[in-house]
Amino acid sequence: MEINKDLIAASSTPLVLAILAEGDSYGYAILQRVRELSGGRMEWTDGMLYPVLHRLERLGHVEARWEVAKTGRRRKYYRITPQGRDQLAEERRQWQTVDATLRGIWQALSLPVPAVALPERMAPQGGA
Amino acid sequence: MSTMHATHALEEQIDQWRTYLRRRQAIHPVDVAELEDHLREQVALLEEAGLASDEAFLVAVKRMGDLDALSREFAREHSERLWKQLVVPAESADAVQRARTDAFVAVGLALAAAIAIKLPALFGLDLDDDAGFYARNFSFFVLPLLTGYFAWKRQLAAGTLRWLAAAFGVAGVFANIYPFVSGGSSEALTALHLPIALWAAVGIAYAGDRWDQVSGRMDFIRFSGELFIYYVLIALGGGVLMLFTAAIFQSIGIEVEPFFESWLLPCGMVGAVLVASWLVEAKQSVIENMAPVLTRLFTPLFVAALLAFLGAVLWTGSGVDIERDALIAFDLLLVVVLGLLLYAMSARDPAAPPGIFDVLQVVLVVSALLANAVALWAIAARITEFGFTPNRTAALGVNVLLLVNLAWSANLYVNFLCRNGSFAALERWQTRYLPLYAIWAAVVVVVFPPLFDYI
Numbered sequence: 001m002e003i004n005k006d007l008i009a010a011s012s013t014p015l016v017l018a019i020l021a022e023g024d025s026y027g028y029a030i031l032q033r034v035r036e037l038s039g040g041r042m043e044w045t046d047g048m049l050y051p052v053l054h055r056l057e058r059l060g061h062v063e064a065r066w067e068v069a070k071t072g073r074r075r076k077y078y079r080i081t082p083q084g085r086d087q088l089a090e091e092r093r094q095w096q097t098v099d100a101t102l103r104g105i106w107q108a109l110s111l112p113v114p115a116v117a118l119p120e121r122m123a124p125q126g127g128a
Numbered sequence: 129m130s131t132m133h134a135t136h137a138l139e140e141q142i143d144q145w146r147t148y149l150r151r152r153q154a155i156h157p158v159d160v161a162e163l164e165d166h167l168r169e170q171v172a173l174l175e176e177a178g179l180a181s182d183e184a185f186l187v188a189v190k191r192m193g194d195l196d197a198l199s200r201e202f203a204r205e206h207s208e209r210l211w212k213q214l215v216v217p218a219e220s221a222d223a224v225q226r227a228r229t230d231a232f233v234a235v236g237l238a239l240a241a242a243i244a245i246k247l248p249a250l251f252g253l254d255l256d257d258d259a260g261f262y263a264r265n266f267s268f269f270v271l272p273l274l275t276g277y278f279a280w281k282r283q284l285a286a287g288t289l290r291w292l293a294a295a296f297g298v299a300g301v302f303a304n305i306y307p308f309v310s311g312g313s314s315e316a317l318t319a320l321h322l323p324i325a326l327w328a329a330v331g332i333a334y335a336g337d338r339w340d341q342v343s344g345r346m347d348f349i350r351f352s353g354e355l356f357i358y359y360v361l362i363a364l365g366g367g368v369l370m371l372f373t374a375a376i377f378q379s380i381g382i383e384v385e386p387f388f389e390s391w392l393l394p395c396g397m398v399g400a401v402l403v404a405s406w407l408v409e410a411k412q413s414v415i416e417n418m419a420p421v422l423t424r425l426f427t428p429l430f431v432a433a434l435l436a437f438l439g440a441v442l443w444t445g446s447g448v449d450i451e452r453d454a455l456i457a458f459d460l461l462l463v464v465v466l467g468l469l470l471y472a473m474s475a476r477d478p479a480a481p482p483g484i485f486d487v488l489q490v491v492l493v494v495s496a497l498l499a500n501a502v503a504l505w506a507i508a509a510r511i512t513e514f515g516f517t518p519n520r521t522a523a524l525g526v527n528v529l530l531l532v533n534l535a536w537s538a539n540l541y542v543n544f545l546c547r548n549g550s551f552a553a554l555e556r557w558q559t560r561y562l563p564l565y566a567i568w569a570a571v572v573v574v575v576f577p578p579l580f581d582y583i
Contacts, residue, residue: 027162027165027166028165028169045193045197046191047193047198047201050159050163050202051201051202051205055205058205069165071169073165074161074165076162
């Protein structure tokens with residue numbers, strides 16, 4: 001299943017913030033986590049994550065620091081800021097509203113829900 | 129294939145990828161480092177999964193996404209980068225340190241220049257009363273420091289340094305031993321020509337060991353033009369600052385003009401040269417495109433103005449009215465045309481075939497030569513009547529100097545257009561000609577005052 005670009009873009013902020021809320025992380029690991037959470041269904045072009053991270057950094061939602069990883073390479077780690085947590089809560093509210101609205105209309109239509117094999121924890125709530 | 133070999137090949141591929149990425153202005157070296165870390169982790173994981181290292185590299189690069197799209201995303205997020213920031217983005221901590229030292233030295237030298245121009249005041253030399261002294265010695269407050277800056281940056285050999293110091297020493301002697309008539313033309317000519325002669329010393333320090341090569345001299349021409357543009361910009365900013373400050377101080381009843389005249393203006397004038405030079409050095413790639421852009425903009429306009437002038441001369445049949453300053457005006461015209469020619473050349477790809485802009489350049493040079501010929505004709509007719517004053521002789525000398533240069537340039541340019549010669553020949557001619565300006569300026573400084581009885 002190919003997910004629409006706009007949807008990917010719109011969901012990237014809450015998703016990245018939520019992953020960083022779990023703990024500090026870096027680009028590659030964030031992408032791995034997205035794959036894991038979506039069961040490989042949300043395919044991001046790897047490079048595109050970085051402009052998103054830089055935007056969040058500019059907006060003050062995350063802060064970055066360089067560290068030397070175990071491999072000996074320098075690696076840029078990101079940490080969510082208190083402001084980022086507020087933003088995450090706000091995004092979450094908005095997404096839940098969208099989700100609830102869509103759910104309402106899906107039920108009213110009583111369309112047969114297409115079988116989506118998602119990992120259990122992802123399916124019911126979505127977002128963070 | 130041995131593991132060693134595979135690792136080596138992978139490093140090479142990553143190197144290439146990095147170089148490719150670095151060419152994009154929107155992606156800074158620090159971002160490239162972040163992306164590289166990503167790429168390496170991906171490759172390592174794929175190798176663990178059993179892929180050969182070159183396959184792993186290909187897959188990892190593919191996953192990274194289309195570089196054009198990526199660079200667009202970066203540009204959108206960092207739009208300011210396309211307008212590169214004032215502080216040069218440096219690659220490593222080492223480079224950052226070097227940029228900082230450089231800025232520190234430049235600002236230090238600018239302060240030194242500001243102090244230098246105020247030093248003579250300690251010995252009772254007043255800017256207004258001893259204007260002649262300041263005019264003759266203006267170069268010495270700035271150019272030795274500027275030369276020193278480049279000597280430091282280019283790590284000049286001690287031998288070169290001695291020559292440069294000697295040149296400044298000799299210049300200092302000639303600027304001050306002659307018994308100039310105060311306010312006379314000889315003094316004014318010395319004040320005007322000394323910086324031109326000493327600019328050669330700056331050029332030698334700037335180009336370092338490439339001072340006798342075409343590329344080194346071409347770089348110095350570029351530097352001079354960009355310095356001029358920066359200087360004008362700084363001067364404009366300074367003017368606005370002074371107007372503004374004067375206005376707000378006036379509102380509280382304090383007159384700041386005397387402070388401006390005796391401190392801010394002279395100190396700013398000399399300090400700005402060093403600051404502008406440092407900016408040109410530090411921001412080489414930004415304004416690099418400015419001089420050529422201005423050239424492209426003004427070449428057609430100057431062509432139009434010159435053709436209109438020639439048309440008017442032909443149409444009305446009126447000769448040039450040779451007044452005191454007419455020759456100087458035509459000298460300036462030739463200087464401007466030469467400048468347009470030089471900056472068009474400096475930005476041109478020497479390997480490119482002749483184009484419409486080249487034709488325009490030739491028209492510019494030829495029409496300037498014709499206009500100048502009209503003026504020279506008028507002067508030659510009356511020079512015996514006027515006699516040789518220092519001003520007129522100097523103006524005539526410069527005119528001949530520029531005339532020879534432009535005439536031969538036009539010839540070489542036409543050859544190039546007809547595909548009889550290469551563009552490099554034109555560059556060689558221009559760069560070889562450069563010392564002549566300095567030599568002529570030195571002659572004016574050294575020979576003219578005694579020749580014309582220091583009037």
